[in-house]
Amino acid sequence: MRILSGIQPSGKLHIGNYFGMMRPALELQEQGEAFLFIANYHALTTVDNPAELRRGTLDVALDFLACGLDPGRTVFFRQSDVPEVTELTWLLSIVTPMGLLERCHSYKDKLARGIKPNHGLFAYPVLMAADILAYQSHLVPVGRDQKQHVEVTRDIALKFNNQYGPVFTIPDVSIRESVAVVPGVDGQKMSKSYDNTIEIFGEEKATRTRIMRMVTDSKTVEEAKDPAESTLYALYALFVAEAEREAMAGRYRAGGLGYGQVKKELFAVMWEHFAPMRARRAELAKDPGYVESVLTDGAARARAEARKTVDAARRAVGVV
DSSP states (O other), rough: OOOEEOOOOOOOOOOOIIIIIIIIHHGGGSSSSSEEEOOHHTTTTTTOOOHHHHHHHHHHHHHHHHHTTTTTTEEEGGGGGGGHHHHHHHHHHOOHHHHHHHHHHHHEEEEEETTTOOOOHHHHHHHHHHHHHHTOOSSEOGGGGGGGHHHHHHHHHHHHHHHHHSSOOEEEEEOTTOOOOOBTTTSSBGGGGTTTOOOTTHHHHHHHHHHHHHOOOOSSSSSSSOOOGGGHHHHHHHSSSSHHHHHHHHHHSSSOOOHHHHHHHHHHHHHHHHHHHHHHHHHHHHHHHHHHHHHHHHHHHHHHHHHHHHHHHHHHHHHH
């Protein structure tokens, strides 16, 4: 089974990325043939600074390798290193109805947030479909907010196959139901868009300050508190075993626990959790040649598969 996942290099990765996408993506190494790409073409819809995009792409590569990605078991590559994907995007565009793209929630949401519309933003789902279909992917794990994009991919693939013949594998979507929504420092879903994130590999002082400044309710130390209503508890629970979660919940309900103490313990467990990964990342950062070789090798493996697909699609439409 071939499984595909991707992530944009549009900013520093945070713990919402880690629990929502990174760790599940790393687990794919045990479940099948995993393809993981850094979606730098997709990032161009929001990142217009070339130096920032290059730096973000390297950061994502370092972060994934530091967190346990094994290049021997995962085909890890930059999206832009596989030009077959952009050619396939055009071949898929010829069967993609305008109405299908106009109904995409992501496009409408971005417009509602004031992002200026352009063709790249509008046609984003077709490029995503090419990413998925180029490698004949069987399974695409995504968060619920991206389910529609995979459904669009299925629609496009079916239309192409019906018109030109069976070129593409129809992928299944896998919703990560078991992954909880990670709250940000303001209680909303953690997102770079809301500027409410806690970076995975942020500086120690800045990370501690970010956590210690989290806003809480006005309950006193003595009062009992409901852990289910606490952003601090929700974050703490991500990093500890069940026994420790239950113990902290009991302390909340018993009273006598101040939010300042919870913040200190949250920082401690988070900092300890990522300690070996920080050390690994520091070592990798000293050897950019190795990181580049991983991405280059991954791109070569990805291109070999994508080329087969594009050749089949070209033959199907009559482009020789």
